[in-house]
Amino acid sequence: xxxxxxxMVHDVITIDADAxxxxxxxxxxxxxxxxxIVNRRNEEDAYGVITETDIVYKxxxxxxxxxxxxxxxxxxx
Numbered sequence: 001x002x003x004x005x006x007x008m009v010h011d012v013i014t015i016d017a018d019a020x021x022x023x024x025x026x027x028x029x030x031x032x033x034x035x036x037i038v039n040r041r042n043e044e045d046a047y048g049v050i051t052e053t054d055i056v057y058k059x060x061x062x063x064x065x066x067x068x069x070x071x072x073x074x075x076x077x
Contacts, residue, residue, distance in 0.1 A: 017041045017048065017073035021059055024050055024072050038076045048076035 014037045015024055038048035050072050058075040059067055
């Protein structure tokens with residue numbers, strides 16, 4: 001049986017919650033990952049996750065807004 005440590009990602013890639021979707025896409029491409037951990041904006045916030053699927057469904061497919069104007073925290077899960 002495999003252990004979690006054998007399949008987990010050791011170098012977690014993070015992004016600021018106030019970063020743009022365009023920056024998130026560029027970072028995912030640069031690092032070769034399909035998701036990013038979103039840093040908290042303040043101590044009361046939880047950490048979030050943004051995935052390629054979030055971007056496709058919430059920005060590319062249904063939004064007429066420019067990805068340079070949408071912040072990561074607006075669509076993260």
